[in-house]
Amino acid sequence: xxxxxxxxxxxxxxxxxxxxIAGENPFRxxxxxxxxxxxxxxxxxxxxxxxxxxxLEELPTIGEDLAGKIREIVDTGRLRKLQRLERGxxxxxxxxxxxxxxxxxxxxxxxxxxxxxxxxxxxxxAEQGKxxxxxxxxxxxxxxxLEAIRRHAGQERRFLWHEAESLGKELLHHLEQARAVxxxxxxxxxxxxxxxxxxxxxxxxxxxxxxxxQCLHDYDRVERVVSSGETRSTVILRxxxxxxxRVVPAVSFGAALHYFTGCKAHNIAIRTLGVRKGLKINEYGxxxxxxxxxxxxxxxxxxxxxxxxxxxxxxxxxGEIEAAQKKTLPDLVTEADILGDLHMHTTASDGHDSLxxxxxxxxxxxxxxxxxxxxxxxxxxxxxxxxxxxxxxCDVIDRLNDKLRGLRVLKGMEVDILDDGSLDMPDDVxxxxxxxxxxxxxxxxxxxxxxxxxxxxxxxxxxxxxxAHPTGRLIGRRDAYELDLERVLRAAKSxxxxxxxxxxxxxxxxxxxxxxxxxxxGVPLAISTDAHSTAQLDYMRFGVAQARRGWLEKADVLNxxxxxxxxxxxxx
DNA sequence: GCCGTTTTCGGCCCGACTGTTTTCAGTCG
Numbered sequence: 001x002x003x004x005x006x007x008x009x010x011x012x013x014x015x016x017x018x019x020x021i022a023g024e025n026p027f028r029x030x031x032x033x034x035x036x037x038x039x040x041x042x043x044x045x046x047x048x049x050x051x052x053x054x055x056l057e058e059l060p061t062i063g064e065d066l067a068g069k070i071r072e073i074v075d076t077g078r079l080r081k082l083q084r085l086e087r088g089x090x091x092x093x094x095x096x097x098x099x100x101x102x103x104x105x106x107x108x109x110x111x112x113x114x115x116x117x118x119x120x121x122x123x124x125x126a127e128q129g130k131x132x133x134x135x136x137x138x139x140x141x142x143x144x145x146l147e148a149i150r151r152h153a154g155q156e157r158r159f160l161w162h163e164a165e166s167l168g169k170e171l172l173h174h175l176e177q178a179r180a181v182x183x184x185x186x187x188x189x190x191x192x193x194x195x196x197x198x199x200x201x202x203x204x205x206x207x208x209x210x211x212x213x214q215c216l217h218d219y220d221r222v223e224r225v226v227s228s229g230e231t232r233s234t235v236i237l238r239x240x241x242x243x244x245x246r247v248v249p250a251v252s253f254g255a256a257l258h259y260f261t262g263c264k265a266h267n268i269a270i271r272t273l274g275v276r277k278g279l280k281i282n283e284y285g286x287x288x289x290x291x292x293x294x295x296x297x298x299x300x301x302x303x304x305x306x307x308x309x310x311x312x313x314x315x316x317x318x319g320e321i322e323a324a325q326k327k328t329l330p331d332l333v334t335e336a337d338i339l340g341d342l343h344m345h346t347t348a349s350d351g352h353d354s355l356x357x358x359x360x361x362x363x364x365x366x367x368x369x370x371x372x373x374x375x376x377x378x379x380x381x382x383x384x385x386x387x388x389x390x391x392x393x394c395d396v397i398d399r400l401n402d403k404l405r406g407l408r409v410l411k412g413m414e415v416d417i418l419d420d421g422s423l424d425m426p427d428d429v430x431x432x433x434x435x436x437x438x439x440x441x442x443x444x445x446x447x448x449x450x451x452x453x454x455x456x457x458x459x460x461x462x463x464x465x466x467x468a469h470p471t472g473r474l475i476g477r478r479d480a481y482e483l484d485l486e487r488v489l490r491a492a493k494s495x496x497x498x499x500x501x502x503x504x505x506x507x508x509x510x511x512x513x514x515x516x517x518x519x520x521x522g523v524p525l526a527i528s529t530d531a532h533s534t535a536q537l538d539y540m541r542f543g544v545a546q547a548r549r550g551w552l553e554k555a556d557v558l559n560x561x562x563x564x565x566x567x568x569x570x571x572x
Numbered sequence: 573g574c575c576g577t578t579t580t581c582g583g584c585c586c587g588a589c590t591g592t593t594t595t596c597a598g599t600c601g
Contacts, residue, residue: 027584031573063574101590103599138592188601201601227600229589234600244601246588259586264601271585276577282586 002047003074009040011079012066017094018085020104021111034061037265039070041318043517044486047074060319090117099148101141109134123149157240160475162505162542164190164197167241171202171219175245178215180207182250187260191312193545195475195508199242201260205250216245252284255295258302259283265317273305273321281305313548332548333527335541337560340369343414343437343468343500343528344537348393349374350382352533355393355409359400361534363407369563371412371435372397376424378416379441385413387429394432408563410434414468419443421457423464430463435570437500437528439468440481448482455488459497465570466526466558467492469502469509477506485514489521496572498524498558501550503543504536515550524558524569 016032038061039046049056056067073079089111096107096119110116113134114125123146125131131142159167168186175184181204185191188201204212213233217225226234232246248256259267259282274281279288285295286304294300299309307324311332314320323329345351346358353361355372362370374393375384385393394411401409412435416424423430423438430436438458446454458464470488471480492499499518502509510518510525518525527543529536547557554560558569 025573028573030584034574061574065573101599105598136592136597140591199601227589232588232601234589246601260601262601264585268585275583275585280586284587 002045003077005039005042005046008046008070008073009036011073011082012036012039012069014091014094015079015082015085017097018082018089018091020097021089021093021107022085023104023108031061031066034265035066037317038062041316041513043513043520046070048486050074060317060322092118095119096122099145101144101148106136106141109136119149158196158198158476159239159241160505161190161193161195161197161545164200164241167221167237167239168200168202171200171221171237171243174219175202175204175212175215178204178206178210178212180210181212182206183253185257187257188244188262191261192263192315193313193549195511195546199244202243202245203253203256203260204245204247205253205256206247207250210247212247213245216243246283248283251292252295254297254299255281255285255301256283258298261298261312261315263316266315266321269317269321270301270305270307273307277305279304311548313545314551316549330551330553333544333552333554333557333560335544337554337557338367338527338540338544339562340367340371340559340566341529341531341537341540342371342410342412342435342466342526342559343373343502344370344531345374345382345414346372348389349379349384350532355396356400357534358531358537359404359407359409361537363404365537365540367407369408369410369566371410371437373412373414373435373437375441376413376415378418378424384416384424387426390425390429391432412437414439416441417454417458419446419454421454421460423458423461427461427463430461433463434567435465436461436463437466437468438464440472444472444478444481446482448484451482452484452487455483456491459488459491459495462572464497465572466498466500466528468500468528468530469504469507470499471509471511471514473509473511474506475508480509486517486521489518489523493521493523496569498526498569501525501527501543501547503527503529503539503541503546505539505542508542508546510546510550512546512549515547515552519550519552519556525552525556526558528559 012032013036016029020029038059050071056062056070069079093107093111096102114130116122116125126142126146131137132139172184183205185203186200187203190197190200206212216233221237222235223238224236234244236242271281279286285292286301294304302309310320310324344358346355375382377384377386397409397411411433413433414437417438417440418424471483473480527547529539531537
């Protein structure tokens with residue numbers, strides 16, 4: 001089994017932790033963390049790139065040394081440097097860095113003065129009151145450590161983006177009522193549209209005498225206040241979501257928004273560009289000496305370092321700054337570019353609304369077309385359609401199209417890809433359809449090779465058009481099945497198929513780096529809601545956000561094409 | 573350990589808050 005990028009990233013992150021505790025050069029620590037981010041977020045597998053003879057030193061943050069270490073991990077599955085470090089510092093100590101209030105310095109003191117190596121030993125020492133006697137520690141820190149261990153901190157929960165949205169919206173509404181408040185926005189990973197959110201970063205601009213921090217503390221969903229000062233406060237909501245609030249003057253809005261949107265690595269890169277131009281960039285503005293030269297808008301901050309505005313979804317320090325310098329940033333797809341939706345269900349299978357209701361809802365959204373794609377008979381739990389029932393539905397769609405104005409309802413099916421790669425519907429029935437969406441709903445545990453070949457065989461069927469939810473993952477609940485996605489994408493490209501970006505908020509399948517890979521290969525992506533009700537047609541916005549994180553432009557998106565061009569594509 | 577519009581050495585982002593201190597280190601984002 002080839003070593004995955006995540007495994008390489010995990011090794012680099014652990015090295016960074018251990019080096020930090022050992023008191024190593026902090027910039028070397030950062031180099032490992034930067035490299036971990038690069039590897040983790042890269043759309044192609046390091047193992048396969050090495051096998052293809054590619055030079056990893058081409059990647060940002062990877063130099064000669066780390067390229068060699070990646071090769072060692074890929075070749076041997078291990079890294080000798082990590083093993084050496086683990087002999088000096090117990091790996092369990094690295095886990096303690098995750099406890100609030102404990103950083104490398106304090107963990108080192110705990111290890112050296114009290115001989116603590118495990119979390120159990122840490123808990124025991126805290127219970128006996130030994131920690132408060134250490135230099136730099138006190139009774140409060142000791143109590144905080146004990147509390148954190150007991151509430152199993154470190155296993156923090158992440159929220160799906162749309163869950164964070166509903167919590168955040170309510171909180172914004174509450175904060176807008178505070179005195180002297182002007183802007184209230186959510187920044188952070190939420191604004192970058194990461195698929196999950198660990199905390200909410202809220203930025204407020206307000207005049208003098210504002211009571212917005214008190215207003216936050218008074219919010220009835222606040223469980224406890226973690227810290228609080230003049231300009232910032234951190235609270236934990238009862239749901240377990242952390243909220244960081246920051247107040248700045250209006251003149252600093254752009255600089256603060258940029259700073260709190262992140263990501264951290266993107267900010268550091270921008271500030272480093274600033275340093276080279278003799279500028280200091282912080283959350284209050286861009287400064288040359290004492291003089292503020294920009295900061296009212298984000299665009300003004302970028303302009304000072306010679307860059308065009310960079311959309312929040314791109315700010316992951318994954319090449320967007322280099323692209324901005326070369327003027328090759330993508331012109332990201334927007335919801336307005338979407339002309340239709342190519343995957344949805346009705347009451348004929350497991351949907352909640354009728355065919356006509358779905359069509360009317362699509363008309364209200366201004367779509368030019370939709371595809372009705374019921375499950376096929378294999379999926380019994382979803383009342384999958386037999387050939388006979390599908391034929392009848394096609395007749396109903398024909399009659400509906402006769403009376404609809406401005407919207408074309410396409411005849412489709414979400415047909416199961418069977419274990420051997422054949423499709424769960426005879427070819428002569430598929431032939432009558434406008435759109436054939438193929439999907440895997442069973443047999444998740446095949447080997448990587450078998451799963452890949454199963455999908456390739458399905459795409460060999462000339463009626464096959466779009467591969468739905470291509471990796472089968474459910475965020476936080478079920479991992480993607482084993483699959484050589486790059487091979488699937490290349491096959492789709494050469495056979496004239498498209499790949500779905502499923503917009504269901506717990507799927508968002510493909511992820512951002514896979515979208516970038518698809519784009520680089522040139523496969524069109526269909527952003528589809530897989531709606532099971534009229535309300536779920538609105539999931540399109542989640543799909544578009546994910547597409548933007550994947551650097552997709554209008555031209556990369558199949559359902560931004562006009563109807564005639566779309567139908568031509570379906571002819572393969 | 574990386575990297576270059578001050579380039580192959582010597583830099584490497586910046587500020588708020590807490591708790592422990594008597595002026596600041598450590599942590600956090």
